[in-house]
Amino acid sequence: MGQFAIGIDGGGTNCRAAVIDSTGKILGTGKSGAANILSDLENSLINIVEAARQALASAGLDPELVGRLPAVIGTAGANVGNYGKRLESALPFGNSRVVTDATIALQGALGDADGIIGAFGTGSVYNARRDGKIWGIGGWGFVIGDQASGARLGRDLLERSVLAYDRVTTTSPLTDVIMAEFGNDPERVVEFAHASKPKDFARYSPVIFEYAAMNDVVAMDIVRTAATAITESLDALLWPECPSICLLGGLAQAYRPWLDTRHKALLAEPKGDVLRGAVELAVKLLLDREGSQG
Amino acid sequence: MGQFAIGIDGGGTNCRAAVIDSTGKILGTGKSGAANILSDLENSLINIVEAARQALASAGLDPELVGRLPAVIGTAGANVGNYGKRLESALPFGNSRVVTDATIALQGALGDADGIIGAFGTGSVYNARRDGKIWGIGGWGFVIGDQASGARLGRDLLERSVLAYDRVTTTSPLTDVIMAEFGNDPERVVEFAHASKPKDFARYSPVIFEYAAMNDVVAMDIVRTAATAITESLDALLWPECPSICLLGGLAQAYRPWLDTRHKALLAEPKGDVLRGAVELAVKLLLDREGSQG
Missing domain, CATH: 3.30.420.40 (ATPase, nucleotide binding domain)
Structure with missing residues (x-):
């Protein structure tokens, strides 16, 4: 056999x-x-x-x-x-x-090549293979980790929406949409947030990228913050001869335009x-x- | 009677x-x-x-x-x-x-005067009286609010400690102390964070201010982020003739040196x-x- x-x-x-x-x-x-x-x-x-x-x-x-x-x-x-x-x-x-x-x-x-992968879905995690040796960072869950995850994007949006309601930070078409969804009642947003699991927060990530593409200031700020977290994590793994970086997961395509130029230059499609x-x-x-x- | x-x-x-x-x-x-x-x-x-x-x-x-x-x-x-x-x-x-x-x-x-109060303990909340009318902002709980609370300070510290462990952001004497407390095992930090209530996170706030006073870079960054949140909230409430700002709660004294100069000038001791x-x-x-x- x-x-x-x-x-x-x-x-x-x-x-x-x-x-x-x-x-x-x-x-x-x-x-x-x-x-x-x-x-x-x-x-x-x-x-x-x-x-x-x-x-x-x-x-x-x-x-x-x-x-x-x-x-x-x-x-x-x-x-x-x-x-x-x-x-x-x-x-x-x-x-x-x-x-x-x-x-x-x-x-x-x-495949068998060296390189880095970053996976962005409900969570976020990074792994690298260098000279055949594999190691990873991130993936610590959304309470104190997973900075570029869908869950953190969604949590950030709800936080920004309530701050905008209080007129502490700027409102935007996106924060208006979110507050309208909750009847313009911050108590209801808070109630939702306290009952939510990572996947519940992550459901907001498509609308964040959608509004960011339309230059919504709050959406752009949220995505930029997450993209900065990606930059920091990739830099922590990157070495001079690293041949490629592959983005995986449901948010991989959405993050591409927001990456640092140095990392964009190394982006490759996953082989499988x-x-x-x-x-x-x-x-x-x-x-x-x-x-x-x- | x-x-x-x-x-x-x-x-x-x-x-x-x-x-x-x-x-x-x-x-x-x-x-x-x-x-x-x-x-x-x-x-x-x-x-x-x-x-x-x-x-x-x-x-x-x-x-x-x-x-x-x-x-x-x-x-x-x-x-x-x-x-x-x-x-x-x-x-x-x-x-x-x-x-x-x-x-x-x-x-x-x-007393009967106009002014602003900011309360900083496990949570954080702001209230103002202007021409006799009272209104408030903040106090939405630590999941998506309470940006200057002890709970958020502590949560930020655990997040920064795990990022430092991963070598994504800088280590500091404080992040070393925190990781040592958890046997240098990020899994244990994550486990603690997921089981913690606001007051459990807030227990780390004294050590954060203590290390910030000793110029610990991570502690200073965490306190500065929270102080910026205070600045934004006070600015949202402040009006040109506002006579005073009173800080209340367990972290009131600790935050004083970190406030914006414009707000420091208005600080007054609470009457009672x-x-x-x-x-x-x-x-x-x-x-x-x-x-x-x-």
Whole structure:
């Protein structure tokens, strides 16, 4: 069975798996529930294996092959304590390699090359590979981190809207729209903010970029503040020979025009997505195993 | 019984009451549990009356006089919906006047004069009296408001400490102290932040001012950001003839050196505290009643 392997993106919303041959060609894919190994290792295991079995079935292969094929799983929390090792030893694959979600995202975006990735969605996080060594910064959550995240953009907008209501800072068409949404009652904005999770704040990020593009002063200021945070984080990772920077996530395109000129010059399209990253690492594992057996 | 009245500071931690004569002289004081009329009107009522009864007893008067004397109660939430009116009609005093906590704070600090008060503790809020008319801004809570509060100072410090750990922004003696407190583990800082209430963040405000006074670059930057927020809020309230600005609350003294020169020139010591404000308004109510009876 040396000719097949499985790559798995074990995400917080769902798991996606792909069965590949030794050239990296995807023969079949599968999808199941979430993998949150820090909070629910047991169900993460079940969902990871289920996605792999579906991928085998979709490739016309026997799902029972999960017990013999090598697999690479990328998932958040793999580098926290011994969670990665615990998952690795509990998985039923022929042999398993558990890596972080950042590792497969980086592999997907950059392939084997050095470079930097910045991911901007509800949260924000940065990873770099330099001389083959991977390290990351950010991703600390929206209360005291994730400065360029959709959640922080949205929180900033609500803060600016209430300051504008109090006539402490300038009003703008966007703050007027927001206050109108809450019946021009700051109590209601505050109530919403105190009940909101990061994704609730992040829902405001499209309208912020939309108004910023129309030169709304408040929207532009909010986006500029976030873009400055991106600049500082990229500068913390950047080195003179860094070949490229890839922006990932739902806000990647929106942030492009706002980046610092030095960083814009290094922007490159991601080669592939996170599942592609898991697949590439699975090919390496497969070839390693064939090598050691040959 | 025209010669006595009761002033009550109905606070979120406790209620304080004072029995006064028509000259404003305090004859006795009392203290009981919290008044949070928005979340617990029933116990607020009990505590307000209990503080008044204690004040009467401490003045050597019959506690049953609560049913005959006029009283002024200042409490948060008095201007929200019909909460103030509901409290007013439920109280057993001879006649009751319920006003906001801002109204008694302003009366205590400024007496009958015009001016501005800014209160800086766990939260931050501003009120002004101009030509006898009172209005206020801020005080919207630490998630999207209270920019100069102890809670925001502390939250900013934790954010800056994790950014310094990531080498995104500069480290300083203060960020080193904070990271050491959390075993140099940003995961633990994040965990603390996500479990923290405003008062937990606010506990860091003394150390921030202490390090700012020693020219710690991060501490100075955090305090300067908060001081800029104060400047913007005071400017939103200020008018050319404004006679004075009073700073109240636990951080009032600490902020003084950081204020804008224009505002420093107007700083005045508060004439009295919030209970003094309630007492002054109670005297007015007493004299009004005597006037209308005479």
